[in-house]
Amino acid sequence: MVAEIICVGTELLLGDILNSNSQFLAKELASLGIPHYYQTVVGDNPDRIKQVLEIAVGRSQLLLFTGGLGPTPDDLTVETIADFFGVPLIERPEIIADIEQKFAQRGRTMSKSNRKQALIPEGAEILPNRTGSAPGIIWQPVPNVTVMTFPGVPAEMHLMWRETAVSYLQNNGWCSGTIYSRTLKFWGIAESALAEKVEGFLNLTNPTVAPYANHGEVKLRISAHAESEAVAKNLISPIEQQLRQIAGLDCYGADTDTLASTVGQLLLDRGENLSVAESCTGGGLGAMLTSIAGSSGYFWGGVISYDDRVKEKLLNVKPEDLTEFGAVSHQVAQQMAAGVRASLNTSWGLSITGIAGPGGGTDSKPVGLVYVGLAGPNDEIESFEYHFGDARTRDWIRNLSACTALDRLRRKILLAKVEKI
């Protein structure tokens, strides 16, 4: 029982978009313990889609299609699959009703072209799409072949997979054992340094431990293959404990934890709250914090002081210090943090000021120079200097800045805890 991923879309062949759907489905199949050996990309061309189907039917039993479910004439996936198996399309009134309702909610009328999305092969089940107009199908056109279709829009596809496809596969005997993974997340340590620290773990076979790095964050994925998730978790748990002990403060969480959620939990636990003052990140730190549902419990808001006049007016930064030291300096970072903390009356104030580039750098203040300021509950004020370098993109430097600021606050809180004990 082998799956195969088939992504349909000329935009993939032209390189217009990155194929993140394959990666999503690949990860999901692995976690369900369903093997898959091939992924194919093909354009919006019925003859070539049929050739791909011919090959896939000969070597795989579960065919997962993404893309080509839209309302426009180049969206051909479902009709081509139906044609390949020689089965007619049937217009399903419940789909029309659903699309009409979705349009109505947004004060629009359904276009005629959307009727096409209600055509489903005879005998196929609808794979509901709660957020978009394109439903998928779950269909067994011949014995030993199950076809599922998903739209190419990643967010719609993810929801449909999680809400319907996974339980279908589990209930229909597709999942034999499971591959369960847990990913530990690190900030403030290089991948090579972490890999050396945990070298002995990298040769394990079950669970396996594998390092990954991406834009400053380092991860260790611990994966176990077992007959059930519970057994896999038991294999993973002692390894996780040992890795956490070795890594100490550099490990900030696991799986869906983010620096923002970890910091949020620490603040909630202590009944404290936070405000931010942002210059080069322009709101990115606040956006990161508020991406966590429930962040209103500890995040009060802040000031985006992109222009120096805003630093003076709303954060009480001294004009003479802006002149003498410049906006990107220890002095200004500290005054921003203290200023927002005082103005919003929060336990903590966290600030960022820096040069995100690509322009605006000088010899003494190059692109990538960033200061983080931190004002705390005991009126203590600190600041930290970082050199992220001019080889990184603007967005990368801004993201590193926001993550680093959160990590500073995390370490400060955790070290204060240790001192109290």
Add this chain to the structure above:
Amino acid sequence: MVAEIICVGTELLLGDILNSNSQFLAKELASLGIPHYYQTVVGDNPDRIKQVLEIAVGRSQLLLFTGGLGPTPDDLTVETIADFFGVPLIERPEIIADIEQKFAQRGRTMSKSNRKQALIPEGAEILPNRTGSAPGIIWQPVPNVTVMTFPGVPAEMHLMWRETAVSYLQNNGWCSGTIYSRTLKFWGIAESALAEKVEGFLNLTNPTVAPYANHGEVKLRISAHAESEAVAKNLISPIEQQLRQIAGLDCYGADTDTLASTVGQLLLDRGENLSVAESCTGGGLGAMLTSIAGSSGYFWGGVISYDDRVKEKLLNVKPEDLTEFGAVSHQVAQQMAAGVRASLNTSWGLSITGIAGPGGGTDSKPVGLVYVGLAGPNDEIESFEYHFGDARTRDWIRNLSACTALDRLRRKILLAKVEKI
């Protein structure tokens, strides 16, 4: 003369990494005018690699392999290809010398396992790898089939492609003209509605026009195949003009334009500036605006008023209105926009207040309800109500909110322009 991309690597089947190599090669092939119809991903398994080769040789003439060129036992690409064509591997001393030199430069000695990387099919040319230890090959094992191999590491692959592969393809008659694309971008219109408006264009053959949609943004890609980029642009230009005329204000830009860059350019052109007041987006609107280098020319900053106390203190929102109408209301959106505009003394003030979910919704104020407030240079104040629905994720609703706010300002400025004329 058709190319095919074959990516080898079990890590791709496990979803551990995103397949950016396919996208890179797809773009490059398009710009060289070399068509390709299929992309395949296969694991580090000789039998399956051979099956993929069998299929590819039957339908394509240029096979581009990435991955599986490393020194470890699971790197099997080159030996499997040689085996498939029944050709022996030959150790090439110039490769050994090159690898030894690279190790020496880093003060290291070459590992025994690296000798494997010097094995090349008899008759194949070396495709040099300047930055890594794994060379590729350029090989015509049988008439009408050319094989190129590249390592999976994107940076190495890109250099090898640009430094050697491209000129090989150009000098050997592979490049017949070029495929050039331009993408028009739209906000505020559904894909189906836009497709109906431009229906007559969707059947063109050169250039082609194809619609795409993702998270509220709709795109039309105009692609032309011609002997040169200049000729392709001449084919595209009149179509672009006609499409822009039909779409009117719904088209906000093209290619690398974003709503933030488009709004920024409009403000720059008019010598105006902007401040923002954000509740549910928590800084995301400011982050979007400041992702544009040079945004300090028109964006002054703003207030993240996540907590109602911040709305009162820094934005002058009336406490009695917060009580009577709630934080998510026309009244508060308007006062936030007017408040930040007054406080920061900018031409425009733009605000967002809403319920991003997943919690916090009520019957009268459901998740997905968002108000955008806009205060302008003539002290005019407006607000707009949106229902993004509770089926979307928190991040999705926040992103839609920020984009919609920018689009509101864009339309306001453009309509004001028209009125002035």
